[in-house]
Amino acid sequence: MRIEPWQTPIMVMTGIIVLDFLIRTALRRWGDTVGGKRLRTAALGALTALVLAVGVAALGPDLADQLASVAAAVAGIVALWLTYRSYQALSVDGASRPAPDKQPEPATPAKPEH
Template structure:
């Protein structure tokens, strides 16, 4: 069997060809629909396809070793962001609980007092 390998110089050509094909597909869809703007769902799907294509080409260009290293770094960054968001959420919950307790401890009508 022949192993298909993509050389680095072929990647820009393949990406350009894919973008041209996607654009041609959108032009055909727009002509078929009467030149109305595409729906939000169609635009989101097209954007998703382009993102997947970009990620696939990027990982293929890096190679398996660098892609593995990059994913390790990305996982570490994601863990730090998750830790920070958890800390902020905990602080917000603690503040809200303290405010509720303070509001419950205060009398309803400040004009009423036991001095009377």
């Protein structure tokens, strides 16, 4: 059996649908347990490593290095923007809060004069 180029996306989508079905079924049975959460975390870590490895292999080390530099610059800009927004939120919250009023001391009752 020979796979034609137009069949590749169909087979990939079929594989994704089958994997999604199997994973959803497994998560329904024991997804909320501690072991299930650890397995899910490990699977996500493995998937991340696989995507990075395939990406570096497909792009080549030089282009992957350039893309990593661009991604680091973008992440730095986003971090700077988030820091600025956090600073704004703190300064707005601090300025909008009124200073706590000093509670008046209770009046001492006057001593009756005899």
